[in-house]
Amino acid sequence: MTNPVPHIATARSVASAPAQAAGDSAVEIRNVSKWFGDVTALDNVSFEIRRGEFFSLLGPSGCGKTTLLRMIGGFETPNEGQILIDGVDTLGAPPYARSTNMIFQHLALFPHMNVLDNVAFGLKMKRLDDEVIKQKVHQALELVRLDGYGERKIDQLSGGQKQRVAMARALINDPSVLLLDEPLGALDLQLRLQMQDELRRLHKSLGNTFIFVTHDQGEAMAMSDRIAVMDQGHILQIGTPEDIYEAPRTRFVADFVGHTNVFDGHVSRIDDNGECLVACSGLTFRCIAPAGLTLEQPVSVALRFEDVTLGGDPGSADGTGCSATVTEKMYLGGMFRLETRTDEGVALTSDVTNSDAARLFAEGDTVNLTWQPANVSVLLE
Amino acid sequence: MTAVTPDRIPAKTKHRRSIKDGGVKPIGRPIWLLSPGVLWLLLFGLAPLAFMLMMSFWTSTIFGTKPDFSFDNYARVLVTELYRDQLFKTLRIAFMTTAMTVVISYPVAYLLSRLHGMQKALFVLMMFLPFWTSYVIRAFVWLPILGRNGAINNALQALGIIDTPIDWLLFNEGAVFLGLVYVYTLFMTLPIYLSLEKIDPALVEAATDLGARPASVFRRVILPLSWPGVLSGCIMVFLLSISAFVTPQLLGGPSGIMYGNVIASQFLANNNWAFGSALSITLVAIVVLLLLVSSRWIGLQHVFTGGRNS
Numbered sequence: 001m002t003n004p005v006p007h008i009a010t011a012r013s014v015a016s017a018p019a020q021a022a023g024d025s026a027v028e029i030r031n032v033s034k035w036f037g038d039v040t041a042l043d044n045v046s047f048e049i050r051r052g053e054f055f056s057l058l059g060p061s062g063c064g065k066t067t068l069l070r071m072i073g074g075f076e077t078p079n080e081g082q083i084l085i086d087g088v089d090t091l092g093a094p095p096y097a098r099s100t101n102m103i104f105q106h107l108a109l110f111p112h113m114n115v116l117d118n119v120a121f122g123l124k125m126k127r128l129d130d131e132v133i134k135q136k137v138h139q140a141l142e143l144v145r146l147d148g149y150g151e152r153k154i155d156q157l158s159g160g161q162k163q164r165v166a167m168a169r170a171l172i173n174d175p176s177v178l179l180l181d182e183p184l185g186a187l188d189l190q191l192r193l194q195m196q197d198e199l200r201r202l203h204k205s206l207g208n209t210f211i212f213v214t215h216d217q218g219e220a221m222a223m224s225d226r227i228a229v230m231d232q233g234h235i236l237q238i239g240t241p242e243d244i245y246e247a248p249r250t251r252f253v254a255d256f257v258g259h260t261n262v263f264d265g266h267v268s269r270i271d272d273n274g275e276c277l278v279a280c281s282g283l284t285f286r287c288i289a290p291a292g293l294t295l296e297q298p299v300s301v302a303l304r305f306e307d308v309t310l311g312g313d314p315g316s317a318d319g320t321g322c323s324a325t326v327t328e329k330m331y332l333g334g335m336f337r338l339e340t341r342t343d344e345g346v347a348l349t350s351d352v353t354n355s356d357a358a359r360l361f362a363e364g365d366t367v368n369l370t371w372q373p374a375n376v377s378v379l380l381e
Numbered sequence: 382m383t384a385v386t387p388d389r390i391p392a393k394t395k396h397r398r399s400i401k402d403g404g405v406k407p408i409g410r411p412i413w414l415l416s417p418g419v420l421w422l423l424l425f426g427l428a429p430l431a432f433m434l435m436m437s438f439w440t441s442t443i444f445g446t447k448p449d450f451s452f453d454n455y456a457r458v459l460v461t462e463l464y465r466d467q468l469f470k471t472l473r474i475a476f477m478t479t480a481m482t483v484v485i486s487y488p489v490a491y492l493l494s495r496l497h498g499m500q501k502a503l504f505v506l507m508m509f510l511p512f513w514t515s516y517v518i519r520a521f522v523w524l525p526i527l528g529r530n531g532a533i534n535n536a537l538q539a540l541g542i543i544d545t546p547i548d549w550l551l552f553n554e555g556a557v558f559l560g561l562v563y564v565y566t567l568f569m570t571l572p573i574y575l576s577l578e579k580i581d582p583a584l585v586e587a588a589t590d591l592g593a594r595p596a597s598v599f600r601r602v603i604l605p606l607s608w609p610g611v612l613s614g615c616i617m618v619f620l621l622s623i624s625a626f627v628t629p630q631l632l633g634g635p636s637g638i639m640y641g642n643v644i645a646s647q648f649l650a651n652n653n654w655a656f657g658s659a660l661s662i663t664l665v666a667i668v669v670l671l672l673l674v675s676s677r678w679i680g681l682q683h684v685f686t687g688g689r690n691s
Binding site: 073074075094095096100101102104105106108109110111112121122125126169170173 | 581583584586587588589590591592593594597601602605606
């Protein structure tokens, strides 16, 4: 009881003195698979999370993102593969011996302790000196702007204050990796945006690695350095928010991130200038050809709602526009969403700015829609 | 739609106001709705107690009980060594029974809270099965187990460990203790189990995540959060065993009788209702006192709800 477990010491020493051998990856996932009975939660996943980065695992519920997070935290064990934290294989290490800390989905604050005792819990477990604990708790509460709330009971706190206590309780241990399991899910929009700012601020000022699980693409976009989009136990794409948004590689990513028109078709022409034409049923799109594209290859194209412009020359032959009939017009505040249908029966949705031009059109009118080839993504899968 | 006749306007505004108040027409504070419960309490709870309190000041003779205002009964309760000893013995047995049921119930409840599905159902069934029979039978069953010709003596004799039956197994304080523990354990196991079941598994994970090894998790999270269940069980078992009557009657013999038997004999055998009432009131007073003292440490409001709400 009185001596710390040896592997705590190992994990801590690695955390406090970043080993050169570990390179710049905080977490390394190597060929990890996990299944529960017949259900495969993760299927041979490999990637790295860099030290100090804000990394999001984004996907619909059941995609395996939470399972992956829980495996990094030590709450689940992979059936196959390895997870390295700070370059050290974590196999068999229980959560209390890892240099990770988790902010749980429903926060899991201890209801029988006040704010001080909640925040101090990790340090007490490390058997630090009482004075040191007191000082560090004070700093942590200051960091999350809760100084003066120490004596409060948990059920006397608002939702946002509970969030802050959970952050302080995890961050006071200076984890080498902070795991966040959709902790903002239960908050209303206003508070959610506030807490997003707060998390960004903490990440910037502390520099720990944050791994954030969410199903909210807006949240992932706003906060992350990099995002991994997951579906059905697979990582579909890893990249910066810009990469993911502007160059989705698969149909799922294009669909899941942002509002997108997706059409199936085949490559009908490849030009010397690096552009190509993709013919979909009834509509042709001019796009930037990705490397290795071949003629007649079946592909999909994605065109974001906001990349469709109202007006201009439809010139349907060159694949940068069409004319269509407005079937529904929705007012979204800053913009209108026009649902349109071409003469060939292709449905195309566009978000157009709240301009006078948009105001003029009503349902049933025919409009010209145009787009830039650079905004059309070619999806190979 | 636009033409609203003047006489309909008040109706509309009235309707609006009631919606503002919560959508239901306010009916004031319907305290009278409490009347069935209050009536029940008065009739079957407070009235007998008040009557007993009154009668405890009366005097009983062989010619009957007659109204009076005398403290003689209480003097006898407190001064007579026999009754004082009985009281202390009963308190001791009740405390020991309570302590023993905690020791037995906590691990059982903990195990139960860890089981799932079919295993849990089976376990619960096994726990409850004996309690489908009467309380008297559950106490009585110890007679053929502990008696001179009972199961234990027979087994020990058959194994050649003893030659003559042991007769100190039954009809003493130990047998009463055993019987009470057996009969009341479930009243301890259930509240503890319920409070353990209420603990969010994420709290255990959170403690582990923050560096607590299993022993610390138990001491700092599981035990404190299940404590209201323990206290609730303690109060129930203590109340039940301090007023025990059937178990000591069946298993106690002359040396194992408890306060409940003393009280009963005043009413049933000695026909001294006034003195019996004084004995009863004394016991009630002691129980109330103990509850009040214990409420300094625990919220009594938590005890009967099986634990904290958050």
